[in-house]
Amino acid sequence: MLDAAMVREFTDLLSENGVITDEVGLRSYECDGLTGFRQVPALVVLPRDAQEVAGAVRLCAKYGMPFVARGAGTGLSGGAMPVADGVVISLQKLRRILEIDVENRRAVLEPGVYNLEISKAAAPYGLYYAPDPSSQQVCTIGGNVAENSGGAHCLKYGFTTNHVLEMEVVLADGSVVTLGGPTGEQAGPDLRGLFIGSEGTLGVCTKVTVRLLQTPETVRTVLADFPSIEAAGDTVGDIVDAAIVPAAVEMMDSLAMEASEAATGAGLTVDSPAALIIELDGPGDEVEAEFEHLTAICERHGATRLHVPTEAEERQKVWKGRKAAFAAVGRISPDYIVQDGVVPRTRLAEVLTRIAEMGRDADLRVANVFHAGDGNLHPLVLYSEAAGEHDAAEKLSTDIAELCVELGGSLSGEHGIGTDKACSMPAMFSEDDLGVMHRVRLAFDPDSRCNPGKLFPTPRLCGERPGKYAPHPLEEAGVIERL
């Protein structure tokens, strides 16, 4: 599809070193954090500003080429996996922090800014950016917008969608729109919220205004070991019932701790069945009042150890133990899949029992890390590609996600649907539900050239017959092609 004249057009449009066409260069974009799925793109472009992004999108429109926007490629659901014969638009050169508006507590960012850089830039003013995915040192705000990323502190502070006020977005035809507004209070339908979490299927974000929060006066972190997963789960329930809203309540099981401790030496008790990492933040006297409640609750549920770091450095070490857990699993398994599902918090014990059974049946180990406060699980399915276990691991991982739906939860909490779970969408949504999603996507991108194959189930991906959706007047008129 792509010929030399077309490549020249991209080269002419973009600044120096803006186009990658060589096999080795292209290959480094073949997958994101979901490494089990790979596809070499036809072309990678690296625009240097929003104008170049819009220009590249317009060239794709001219030639009817599909494209995939890519931040740092740390996503875990394959949302940035390239399309064959398609263009990857890397946003890694759009890395400027355009403004830190201290008075109004907001920051204006290019999409390639790393998540943690925002808080670093805001720190001199006593401000920070709240959503903190475990990958925050290397993931970008543009990717966070695409996936509506959360993080350990989303229990108290919410997801990306709760912190983005306004965005500049290039649509598939190259037009540029503003979604949201500077104060975050919306007039009209919330296209801002619609775009956040749409996984790159509605356009390319080229500028983001985020809300900054004041750095809490006091932070206290508790690492508590428990004699069982149930005791840890009951502790979480009682914390919620006591109307304490911790900044974070994370749970790890013993296999996750074993992996993390081997990699980080964070001080986790590897033979403990379960641990909670609970963080309180706010004004000093409030935090002290909550802290007393909290430790009493932990003790009531038989906590076998309460570690309360007093120095910031020690606290960061505990968090390193949690945040490095995914990568650390590489120490105890050659390959692994990070799953992401949600169950009602009241069904945590049940889902864990079922996951353990399913792991035994599939003869695969599963480590568990969760945002326990809001029922968001991250089961880590351990496998060996070399031993031919990939398909079994992928099936187990998918079955776990669909189990979450069966238990009244969701296919995804914060990692997105992407390539990984597009075919599971009918487990959660009816044909009519998917039909309206599809039509909304076409309102932004009538040719489905914007990150095709992600999020929405398609016959090609899922092996289903075409004609899945109820017909819509726009389809019947032949203007919208059915997926």
Next chain:
Amino acid sequence: MLDAAMVREFTDLLSENGVITDEVGLRSYECDGLTGFRQVPALVVLPRDAQEVAGAVRLCAKYGMPFVARGAGTGLSGGAMPVADGVVISLQKLRRILEIDVENRRAVLEPGVYNLEISKAAAPYGLYYAPDPSSQQVCTIGGNVAENSGGAHCLKYGFTTNHVLEMEVVLADGSVVTLGGPTGEQAGPDLRGLFIGSEGTLGVCTKVTVRLLQTPETVRTVLADFPSIEAAGDTVGDIVDAAIVPAAVEMMDSLAMEASEAATGAGLTVDSPAALIIELDGPGDEVEAEFEHLTAICERHGATRLHVPTEAEERQKVWKGRKAAFAAVGRISPDYIVQDGVVPRTRLAEVLTRIAEMGRDADLRVANVFHAGDGNLHPLVLYSEAAGEHDAAEKLSTDIAELCVELGGSLSGEHGIGTDKACSMPAMFSEDDLGVMHRVRLAFDPDSRCNPGKLFPTPRLCGERPGKYAPHPLEEAGVIERL
């Protein structure tokens, strides 16, 4: 358009007393809380359950008739104003609370349930529903969803969109979809959030699942008088800087207090230039710690009186003084318009100075009530219909909303755009921005029969020439008609 045979079809479809056709009956639906705009509908239907709603929508589709869903008709932007030759679908008979799920802290509701009824039903379990519009005794959850309603406590607890997990929605063609999911963690694009605040233009909500919160252990309310609006504004700034997150921070100016005190006898100081009502809630020891901070800040800014009710009844009286303020203005003026705009909190003093000037120029009084914590103003423009002041009042009110946009804010915080401000949308959004909103609306409702004329500027309403938007492939193909 509507003939006797069509009326008979509606009558056959609906339960007894399900159709209103007489002039007097129809006239009682001619407007909502924006009483300056009126339109008698062709027909009013009162379905008794979701099936009857879907049936009525299908009949409208069959005859190509526009329709307007209506809750209690308390909206202030004319969102429920009927369309000539159109049907009003009143949801006032869908009043069942279908479930209070104590364990998972959520309630499943029909759309006609009154906002306050939710908290009353949840109270025996120590739970409540957080968003609390001033009209909460008489407004419905369905209307709250349509307008994304807030309330005094949205500073800490957020808007309707932050509390709705899942909805059942009838689309314009009569199909029924589920938006969102039971845990509130979204998989796929956030159509739930898109629908909330879309002012009835995307479909009719027939079932809502909301999150319930635990009733706070302690609530403390402070009514503080200040020597000037600036002193009250600076107090709000310092409260925010101290990282205190009150449940509510409301401000009233002296004219608003004069009106409210005359109606309620709530104990407001009518000759004080400004007052704040600040509420703290949470566990007892936390609230006490915050309360000490708070009163010190008020005193530092010269508060002339600090009233701290100790009994629940006394506290409710203070809130009555605030929540009745809109209606109370009827005591001091024969007619009034409640405006709703947002400015960055840092520009509150500036916007008030400008509003006072504009009021003097128009020779009209303006009372001010605000959610000061988040910069959401409610200027009340006082006028006399009988004295021929309506058009001048409407112009002043619109100018105030557009001033908010000019100062970096928003046309609306929580009352919606509706009929009132549709023509101001181009002050906030570009043609491309409006174009994508319009296409998204058509993805739900390709014939624009669902609450037409609201929210989106149209030539008919705004007197602009057709062809306002950039052409889109679906428009060029002739399938979507331009507004």
